[in-house]
Amino acid sequence: MDFAQQLINGIQLGSIYALIAIGYTMVYGIAKMINFAHGDIIMVGSYIALMIFQNTGLPVWGVIAASALASALLGMAIERLAYKPLRGGSRMSALITTIGVSILLQNVFLLLFGSSPKPFPAAFEGEGFTLAGVPVSRLTLVTLLVTLLLMVLLTLFVGRTKLGKAMRAVSEDQGAAQLMGINIDTSISLTFAIGSALAAVAAVLYSSTYPLINPYMGSMLGLKAFIAAVIGGIGIIPGAMLGGFIIGIAEALIKGYISSALVDAIVFSLLIVVLIIKPSGLLGKNEREKV
Amino acid sequence: MLKVEDLNVYYDKIHAIKGASFEVRDGEICTLIGANGAGKTTILQTISGLLQPKSGKITLDGSEITGRAPNKILLQGLAQVPEGRRVFSKMTVLENLEMGAYTRKDAAGIREDYEMVFQSFPRLKERIHQQAGTLSGGEQQMLAIGRALMSRPRMLLLDEPSMGLAPILVDEIFSIIRQVNQSGVTVLLVEQNAAKALEIAHYSYVLATGQIVSSGEGKSMLTDSSVRSAYLG
Numbered sequence: 001m002d003f004a005q006q007l008i009n010g011i012q013l014g015s016i017y018a019l020i021a022i023g024y025t026m027v028y029g030i031a032k033m034i035n036f037a038h039g040d041i042i043m044v045g046s047y048i049a050l051m052i053f054q055n056t057g058l059p060v061w062g063v064i065a066a067s068a069l070a071s072a073l074l075g076m077a078i079e080r081l082a083y084k085p086l087r088g089g090s091r092m093s094a095l096i097t098t099i100g101v102s103i104l105l106q107n108v109f110l111l112l113f114g115s116s117p118k119p120f121p122a123a124f125e126g127e128g129f130t131l132a133g134v135p136v137s138r139l140t141l142v143t144l145l146v147t148l149l150l151m152v153l154l155t156l157f158v159g160r161t162k163l164g165k166a167m168r169a170v171s172e173d174q175g176a177a178q179l180m181g182i183n184i185d186t187s188i189s190l191t192f193a194i195g196s197a198l199a200a201v202a203a204v205l206y207s208s209t210y211p212l213i214n215p216y217m218g219s220m221l222g223l224k225a226f227i228a229a230v231i232g233g234i235g236i237i238p239g240a241m242l243g244g245f246i247i248g249i250a251e252a253l254i255k256g257y258i259s260s261a262l263v264d265a266i267v268f269s270l271l272i273v274v275l276i277i278k279p280s281g282l283l284g285k286n287e288r289e290k291v
Numbered sequence: 292m293l294k295v296e297d298l299n300v301y302y303d304k305i306h307a308i309k310g311a312s313f314e315v316r317d318g319e320i321c322t323l324i325g326a327n328g329a330g331k332t333t334i335l336q337t338i339s340g341l342l343q344p345k346s347g348k349i350t351l352d353g354s355e356i357t358g359r360a361p362n363k364i365l366l367q368g369l370a371q372v373p374e375g376r377r378v379f380s381k382m383t384v385l386e387n388l389e390m391g392a393y394t395r396k397d398a399a400g401i402r403e404d405y406e407m408v409f410q411s412f413p414r415l416k417e418r419i420h421q422q423a424g425t426l427s428g429g430e431q432q433m434l435a436i437g438r439a440l441m442s443r444p445r446m447l448l449l450d451e452p453s454m455g456l457a458p459i460l461v462d463e464i465f466s467i468i469r470q471v472n473q474s475g476v477t478v479l480l481v482e483q484n485a486a487k488a489l490e491i492a493h494y495s496y497v498l499a500t501g502q503i504v505s506s507g508e509g510k511s512m513l514t515d516s517s518v519r520s521a522y523l524g
Contacts, residue, residue, distance in 0.1 A: 162393070169379050169390050175341055176377040179370070181362040181394035181442065 004134045006256040007249065012140045012209065014248020015147035019202035020225035021232070021240035022154065023195025029171040029235035030191045031087075033094045037078065037101035038199060039222015045071045045200030046120065046213045047109060053121050060123045064204050068197040075196025076189050084185070102219075109215040117212035124208055143205045150198060151241055158237065167191060171235070220264075224251075227271045233281025242282060292317040292446060292477050293338070293369075298347035300330075300337050307333045308344075309501040315446070315494075320468070320478040322488040322509070324518070325498035331481040332374050334498070335448050338479075339371040340364045351446070366394055368445035372452060374481075376435040380424025384415050387423050387434055391441030401441070408437035411467060429460035436467065446477040453484045465491055489513050 020042060027035045049067040052058055058066065082101050086094045124139040158164040169177040170187040178184060206221065207213050228247040232239025247267060254263050274282065293315040300308040308330045315321040323331050336342040338349055340361035349357045356364050370391075379387050388408060392401045409416035412433040418426060423434055432452055439447055449468065453461040461484065469491050472478045482488035489495055492509035497518055505515060512518050 162389070165382065165386055165389065166393060168382060172379045172381055173377050176373055176379065177390070178341060178361040179339060179365070179373060180390045180438070181365040182390070183360075183362055 002134070003256075004132065006252045008131075008134060008136055008140060009256075010249030010252030011245065012143050012248070013251060014245035015143050016202045016206045016209075016221075016244075017225045017228045017248050018241045018244025019147055019150065019198045019205075020222065021229040021244045022151075022237060023199050024226050024229040025232070025234055025237060025240040026167075026191050026195050028229070029237075030167060031079075031083070031188050033083065033091065034098065034226070035083075035195075036095070036098040036222070036226075037105060038195065039218035039220075039225070040102050040105040041071055041075055041196045041199045041218070042203040042206065042221055043109060043213070043215060043218035044074060044105060045196075045203030046207045046217065047113060047118075048200070049204045049207065050118060050120055050213065053123075060204075063123075064201055067204060068200040071200035071203075072193040072197040075192040075199075079189060079192040084188075106215050106218075113215065115214065117214040120207040120211040120213050122208060122211060123204065139205075139208055143209070146201065146205065150201065154194070154198075154237065163187075163190065224267065227267065231271060231274045231281055233284030236281070236283050239281055239283035246282075292352055293479065294348075294350045295334070295338070296348045296350075298334065298337065298349065299345045300333055300342060301345050302333075307501055308337070310347075311498070311501065311503050313496045313503055313506070315477060315479050318472075318475065318477055319493040320472050320480060320491055320509075322480045322482055322492040322495045323498055324482055324485040324488055324495060327483065328500075329498040330501040331498055332450055333501075335371060335374075335450050335479070335481055338364075339369065339448060362394065365442055365444075368443075369448065370439040370442045370444035370446070371448040372435045372439045372450060374450035375454065376428075376431045378423040378426075378431050378434050378438065381422060383420050383422055384426070384434060385419050387438050388441050391438035394442060400443070404441055404443065408440060411470065412437055429456055429463070432456065432460075432464055433467070436464075436471070440471065440476075444476060446479065447471060449478065449480045451481060451483060453482065453487060461487060485518060486513070489518075 020038070023038050024035065027033065027038070045067050048070050049063050052063045052066050078101055082097055083094060086097060124142045126138045128136045128138040128141040130136070158168060166177065166182045167187050167190065169180065169182060170184055174184055224247055225244065228243035229240045231246060232241070232243030250270060251263055251267060254266050258266065296312050298308050298311045311334060323334065325331050333342060337344050340359055343358050347357065348355060351367050351369060356367060379390060388405060392404065395401055414430055415434055415437060418430065423431060426434060436452070452464050452468065456464065465487055468478060468480065480488055480492065489509050489512050495507060495509050495512045496503050497505040505518065507515060
């Protein structure tokens with residue numbers, strides 16, 4: 001295993017973390033809450049994709065689209081039913097509620113599918129190409145391209161469209177945004193929809209790489225992506241993308257050169273180091289908390 | 292044009308506005324003056340729908356807007372320039388104006404209004420692609436007013452537009468408010484700078500601890516004893 005191979009593995013994993021981290025960071029940016037159920041949306045996305053694979057003849061892109069759509073609806077429904085009633089309340093109750101939703105989702109899927117891991121079909125089999133003597137699989141290539149494409153689309157949406165700009169306005173100042181006639185409920189719903197859809201895409205890519213899925217798979221994956229969002233600067237979309245790639249590449253290199261048993265410990269230490277040196281994250285600006 | 296009747300607003304158990312009633316006549320500049328904490332901002336936020344009143348009635352041109360959502364009230368032609376300007380600091384000047392026109396769909400009219408705003412505030416045009424957070428306080432206030440005008444309001448609520456500005460800028464802002472009014476927009480102005488506000492006001496109300504304690508034609512209030520003793524010194 002040489003360095004280039006490890007790097008490619010890291011970029012592949014990092015793409016997936018980045019897609020998930022975007023959901024954490026957008027929800028934090030706009031609703032000022034950490035959604036700990038976000039990781040479990042990945043798990044739900046994987047099971048939905050699996051069911052569609054097993055029961056329909058849909059091609060893989062159709063499966064991804066359908067799973068993203070279903071997850072987006074679920075994300076919106078969770079926000080509407082569980083989080084919206086707590087808006088304006090303390091941050092602590094919202095945080096605890098997200099943990100509650102996380103446990104609920106895990107247990108519902110435990111009841112539905114049992115605890116034994118289910119095999120996930122190999123969606124993107126085959127050789128890709130060889131880059132400077134290092135083989136890059138088709139799955140790696142697809143993962144990276146899909147991630148980059150979604151990042152470009154998201155950046156254009158947030159930067160150029162009226163709805164995207166309204167989302168930025170809401171994340172900066174809800175009251176002022178309301179005075180512009182922006183409907184905050186719509187903006188927040190849309191944020192959850194986008195975050196959940198990206199998580200579902202990440203779910204299919206992840207499950208194709210590690211093809212055994214279980215009801216708890218979202219916990220660690222979500223936690224890692226959350227760390228990625230914090231390292232990049234929570235609330236900042238490019239920060240989540242950067243953080244995702246950093247965590248993914250760091251993991252691959254640690255696995256390759258240090259020890260696979262120590263991966264998690266080192267990654268979590270990385271978070272602590274970043275928070276000590278730059279508490280607002282790599283791309284974050286040091287802003288004083290408004291009182 | 293705007294009529295507020297027996298308005299009561301609470302923050303939890305604190306009775307902030309105690310039965311305030313007043314009226315803003317069509318085409319005029321009306322001011323609401325009063326000391327810090329008198330409830331001026333609370334009243335404006337209740338009118339624009341950011342706060343819900345416990346009781347009372349707010350009507351705009353005869354139709355009731357009490358307790359409606361801010362976006363519905365904006366669509367009725369009532370825009371607010373909030374206290375502290377609250378421009379979107381990470382967005383550009385142009386994007387801020389775009390957000391001001393959020394509820395509108397007439398692209399041609401919106402382009403016209405950009406020009407109108409840039410004509411009134413040439414300095415904003417120079418900084419059109421600059422992030423609003425990098426503007427000076429005076430420029431941010433101009434942007435906040437321009438942003439509110441982008442909805443083509445019939446009535447403008449201004450909350451402490453002179454706050455934190457150098458005297459020369461205060462004069463500029465007040466002359467802009469006058470121009471806006473002369474272009475046909477009714478204005479409700481909330482100010483701590485009572486002397487300045489009374490100079491341009493047609494009619495004025497004095498608010499103290501949540502109640503209207505005095506009112507009268509603008510300039511006559513400059514000599515009103517309650518105003519003089521409490522706010523003008």
